[in-house]
Amino acid sequence: MKFLRKNILSVVVVFASLFLILALVYNTFVPTIVVFILGVIAFLSLTIGIKMFPKTLKIVVTVIFVSISGFLFYTQYSAERVINYTETETSIITFVVMKDSNMKTIDDAKGATFGSSQTMDSLTETFLVDQLNTKIGNYTWESVTDDQSNMELLYSGEVDILVLDNSMRDYLLELDPEFETRTKIIWTVEKSTIKEVIVKEVDIAKKPFIVLISGIDIAGSINLRSRSDVNILMVVNPLTNKILTISIPRDTYTPLGCKTGKYDKLTHSGIYGVNxxxxxxxNLLGIDINYYVRVNFTSLTKLIDVTGNINVYSKYSFTTEDGTHFNSGMNSMNSAEALTFSRERHAFESGDIQRGLNQQEVIKGIINKLLTPSTFTKIEGIIKAVGNSVDTNITTDDLSKLIKKQINNNKAWDITTSNLSGVAAMKPTYSMGSRLLYVMIPSQTSLVQVKQNIETFMKIAN
Structure with missing residues (x-):
């Protein structure tokens, strides 16, 4: 004990040095050269400093080592809280009856006729049938062409209960704004599905890669299946420090990747999962997408409440229906203005195409803001804003490689925006059956141009 009291500062320096070495091993974001320098300093403190350092220097070294270690542990822990990968996706299925129905719960549905859309995922339908067999046993299950037909059959009394995937509820409300007041829900079921691993990993610090940003705008968990209202490709070339963003309109008419040969709006693909x-x-562009980032776009803009206003470029001067005005050129936007700017399409002749371009500008503004040094003092606020609003198959280790490179060269990124264009049409869709919906048929010229742009940005040479 006498020896320990006499050498207490040396013991503290030893523990502080070991703590720093452990932090350097734990943190994957620190550039190799910094790890090497700090590691050498920590080693010298262990081997030489405890004998040769004067008392004051030992205290200073201890404070510095503990501070650096705390920062390294905190930044790694914070990054892991932001980067979330959900292994499952959840579909919410509601069982809907007319408002004046005597049925109050699913237990009252014995002998009832259930109407289910033929576009419902077969595994989900099997799951629901099994649930009903267990709960009520006696019932009739009718397979109906689509949800619109199903709603009409409910109204006419030909089916007693409409089985509705909640991701399609908004479409029924578009058809009948009084749908919610005319009906009630007697049962809600959640069905979780394990996602197929589709990541195509590359060394993102050394090779170009493509990320899909899939934006939803719903209340609730990020793992809920929902329409993909924002679809932006990011082609990232870490060798040239260039990023190409490509907005693909939500109404793009194309075969679904999970339903061979079935044409639908791109936005409806999200109903069947992000994969x-x-x-x-x-399939549309003939490319491999390495990673995806699925975000709740409303929550994403809440980042601006934490980081402060962002600067966003607007091609046009326009005023939205709620009276918010934007000037042509750069605009300083708070979170509410950024969300309004991202959603507006009626003010533009090109409608959804310009909205997609505006969404890219908002993302660019957020990226530029996040790259400012002041952001590091707001990590906790950023986590609270987006921690439960992001699902991605980019790992922390993958991201750390890119961050290390950025810290090493401290070079600005050149971001180019573009979009896929096409012509308007009215077409039937897989998810809504024979009902004609507004869609955008991609222009072959635009498709070729987008593919060429991707190929150009993916070139390895500087």
């Missing part, structure tokens, strides 16, 4: 959206775009 379906990835495969649909891969």
């Amino acid at each position: 379906c959206t990835v495969k649909t775009i891969e």
Whole structure:
């Protein structure tokens, strides 16, 4: 004990040095050269410093080592909280009856006729049938062409209960704004599906890669299946420090990647899971998408409440229906303005195409803001804003490689925006059956141009 009291500062330096070495091993974001320098300093403190350092220097070294170690542990822990990968996706199925129905719960549905859309996933349908067999036993299951027909059969009394995937509820509300007031829900079932691993890993610090940003706009968990309303490809070339973003309109009419030969709007691919959206775009453009980032776009803009206003470029001067005005050129936007800017399409002749371009500008503004040094002091706020609103198959280790490279060269990124264009048409879709919906048929000229742009940005040479 006497020896320990006499050498207490040396013991503290030893523990502080070991703590720093452990932090350097744990943190995957620190550049190799920094790890080497700090590791050498920690080693010298262990071997030489405990004997040769004067008392004051030992105290200073201990404080510095503990501070650096704490920062390294915290930044790694924070990154792991932001980067989430959900192994499952959840579909919410509601059982809907007319408002004046005597049925109050599913237990009252014995002998009832259930109407289910033929576009419902077969595994989900089998799961629901098994649940009903267990709960009520006696019932009739009718397979109906689509949800619109199913709703009409409910209204006419030909089916007693409409079985509705909740991701399609908004479409029924578009058809009948009084759908919610005319009906009630007597049972809700959640069906979880394990996602297929579709990541195509590359060394993202050394090779170009493609990321799909799939944006949803719903309340609730990020793992809920929902329409993919924002679809932006990011072609990232870490060798040239260039990024190409490509907006693909939600109404793009193309075969679904998970339903061979079935044409639908791109946005509807999200109903069948994010993997379906990835495969649909891969087939459309003839590319491999390495990673995806699925975000709740409303929550993403809440980042701006934490980081402060972002600067966003607007091609046009326009005023939205709620009176918000944007000037042509750069605009400083808070979170509410950025969300309004991202959603607006009626003010533009090109409608959804310009909305997609505007969404890219908002993302660019957020990226530029996040790259500013002041962001590091707001990590906790950023985590609270987006921690439960992001699902991605990019791993922390993958991302750390790119961050290390960025820290090493500190070079600005050159971001180019573009879009896929086409012509408007009215077509039937797989998810909504024979009902004619507004769609955008991709222009072959635009498709060729987009593919050429991707190929150009993916070139390895500087």
